[in-house]
Amino acid sequence: MATFMEKIPLPKSIDELKVLVVDNQGLIHDLVNSALTDLGVKKVSSAQNAYHAVRLCQDDVFDVVLLAFNVSNDKDGFHLxxxxxxxxxxxxxxxxxFLSAETNMELVNCIIELQPDDFWVKPLARQRIQHRFRYLVDIRRKLNKLMHSMDNGDYAAAIYHAERGLRDSSVVEYHPRLKRMIGDCLIQLRDYISAEKYFSDLKAEYDHAWVHIGLAKSLFRQDKIEEAELLIEDLLQRNDTKFLTYDLLAQYYIGKEQFDVAYEQVKAASKLAPRNIERNKKLWDLARLNRDKYGQLEAVQNMAKYAKNSIHDSPDLTLNVVRTMVDLAASVSGQESEKLQRSLQKELDELSRQATTSQALSNQLVVVKTRLCCLQQQKREAEKLLKEQLDTSVNMNLEDNLDLMKAYHELGMKEDCLSILDKLRSQLAGDTLASQVVDEYLKREEIERREIKFTTKELKDMAAVNYRENRMLPAYNNLCQAMTLSPHDKSIALSLLKVLVQLNKKDPLSDAQYEVASNASRLLHSGKLIDAQRQKRDEYLTALGINEVQLSAMP
Known part of the structure; x- marks a missing residue:
């Protein structure tokens, strides 16, 4: 921790600075080099691609890095x-x-997330380069003590130095930045009452995004929901605050275990800035917690897409795409399931080629292939695969064990399934980085795997047979379990209404059955249906005596 009396290293003079320019355009290098040399910078290094930039950084330490968003075909500035x-x-x-010729909101949001010191829009002008460079160097020099305290997490000392800076007329142009740092420090110190008052007072002086976000954050941390929501309504209308507000809302609702609401906020944030791998991971976790299998697939596909050629790139990302395709294929029927199986077979073939050099990946693929055999009703072959090819001595992470648990469940091997669940619980307990969302997901998985023996697809098939044989109550129970596993599946909701109509002909529906009918009706009114589905829905609702007025009045 820094202290007020600690000796703080002096900032470098402009002629001591080492600058690295990373851009694939030679003219940019010439312009920046010439402009900075005239300012007194003696060492400017150039890299025209990501590989060269990394090599230069291995050999030297740079004080300033100018980084183009479009560096090369294989790696962009975000990944670099x-x-x-x-x-x-x-x-x-x-x-x-950061340097970029593009200024669309998606790109700007991605750059904002990286929190660079500045963002220069191409084409660059010589005088502009010199002015902004001198400004940034001056910030480092004049706010050296403050930045040193911030870097070392000594937020009380940082506030002290910032307040001293506010009394210094020679740094008046940096006062907004100093005030922002004070607000950030109050949040870091968890002094939310002071932070609320501080940002509220600043609103009269500044209309900057950071002021409003800081105020909203301090209100949420105090559970002042009504006041926060009034502010949020305005922030979601502003381009400069919309993206940050969605992230703030998601974090708040996760903390309150309102995972369905948090999911919608993370989805909105991801659309505005889709490259962030950690957010896509959170989106994936929330999608599977909320049983949105299409959302799961989109999230893992985005992870694989945007991680390409980055430090996050690995076969595990493609493996997660395949696993999620199996999950989805196990919940749908007919042509959709067959199409998914064809697609995942192509992905499996590619992964199998990579597995020749990785025992862990080879083991993971045994589990995926087992699940694919189960999908294709080849359960003997599936059992044989697990028995003969699964190497139980290979270390398996949480996702590996989760997939193995599903394989055992789909094979009807209940004891093995529950044994893996116990292992998953202990793995999660020992993982200090495991999120609240994953913890809740595993709790729900455990309940469902203990109580429900079949996949969504199997339950739908069983319900169809029971319906044909006029066994309405078993068909109803099958569909209720299927709905638990796939709560957004409109075909299940439609089938439930169809069965409930037949049950209602024999005896009036119970309160629980009427609630199931109401929930199915709401789902079928919440999205697009083809004409035949809409007609069936209305027919079943009429037969059950449920109209839209009753539906809107239900909690």
Whole structure:
């Protein structure tokens, strides 16, 4: 921790700075080099691709990095920034400037997430380069003590230095930045009452996004929901605050275990800035917790897509796509399931080629192939695969064990399934980084795997047979379990109404059955249906005596 009396290293003078320019355009290198040399910078290094940039950073430590968003065909500036930061070639002491000719909101949001020191829009002008560079160097020099305290997590000392800076007329142009740092420090110190008052007072002076977000954050941390929601309504209308607000809302609702609401917020944030791998991971976790299998697939596909050629890239991402395709194929029927199976077979073939050099991947693929055999009603072959090819001595992570649990469940091997569940619980307990969302997901998985013996697809098939044989109550029970596993499946909802109509002909529906009918009706009114489905829905609702007025009045 830094203290007020600690000796703080002096900032470098402009002629001591080492600058790295990463851009695939030679003219940019010439312009920046010339402009900075005239300012007194003596060392400007150039890299025209990501590989060269990493090599230079391995050999030297740079004080300033100018990084183009479009670096090369195989790796963009977003991925390169993450890689340089991961290897600690870029630290809090490095001044990072992003360069881009594009200014669309998706790109800007992605860059904002990286929190560079500045963002320069191409084409660059010589005088602009010199002005902004001198400004950034001055910030580092004049706010050196403050930044040192922030870097070391000594937020009380940072507030002290920031308040001293506010009394210094020579740094008046940096006062907004100083005030933002004070607000950030109050949040970090968890002094939310002071933070609320501080940001509220600043609103009269500034209309900046950080002021409003800081105020909203301090209100949420105090559970002042009504006041926060009034502010949020306005923030979601502003381009400069919309993205940050969705993230803030998601974090709040996760903390309150309102995972369905949090899911909608993360989806909205991901659309505005789709490249963030951690957010897509959170989106995947929330999608599977909310049983949105299409949402799960979209999230893992985005993870694989945007991680390409980054430090996050690995066969595990493609493996998760395949696993999620199996999950979805096990919940749908007919042509849709067959189409998914064909697609995942192609992905499996590619992964199988990579598995020749990885025992862990080879083992993981045994489980996926077992589940695919179960889908294709080849359960003997599936059992044989697990028995003969699964290497139980290979270390398996949480996702591996989760997939193995599903394989045992689909084979009807209940004891093995429950044994894996126990292992998953202990794995999660020992993982300090495991999220609240994953913990809740496993709790629900455990309940459902203990109580429900079949997959969604199997339950739908069983319900169809029971309906044909005029066994309405078993068909109803099958569909209720299927709905638990796939609560967004409109075909199940329609089948439930169809069965309930037949049950209602014999005896009036119970309160529980009427609630199931109401929930199915709401789902069928919440999205698009083809004409035949809409006609059937209305026919069944009329037969059950449920109209739209009653539906809207239900909680």
């Amino acid at each position: 920034f993450e890689e340089l930061k991961h290897h600690q070639y870029i630290s809090d002491k490095t001044t990072v400037i």
